[in-house]
Amino acid sequence: MTSDSLLYGNAIGSISSKSVKLYRKNSTEEIRIQNITAIEFKRCRDYIRGVISLLLFVFFVVTFFGSSTLYGTVEIAIFLVLILFTLLMGVASLIGHHEIIIITGFGIVKPLRVEMAKTKEGVEFYQKLAAVLHEY
Secondary structure (H helix, E strand, O other), rough: OOOOOOOEEEOOOOEEOEEEEEEOOOOEEEEHHHEEEEEEEEEEOOOOHHHHHHHHHHHHHHHHHHHOOOOOHHHHHHHHHHHHHHHHHHHHHHOOEEEEEEEEEEEOOEEEOOHHHHHHHHHHHHHHHHHHHHHO
């Protein structure tokens, strides 16, 4: 019986010689290496939400600047919030996010969402896990 030694670890998860531990927002999930059949690292985008948000952005900008009506302070604040929100939502939806997908003999494990700020750590985790699976 061999000991379970830590091979790699970061904010995404840790990889040992026998198992993978995934760190989620509110919990951790441990998967035995021998059960993993495949892994993927992919970018997910929401084109529909992005296009709709950007169309709403254009609508709000045209409505705000194209109108000859004088707006009060409250209306201006509401329009500016709507314009900023729809622009940021549209851009974020089109840029997307990354997911690490682990497939086991029992099915697909819930994808591990990688935040944009942690993309480098997500790629490193995926590469280390792929190397461990290749050796196994």
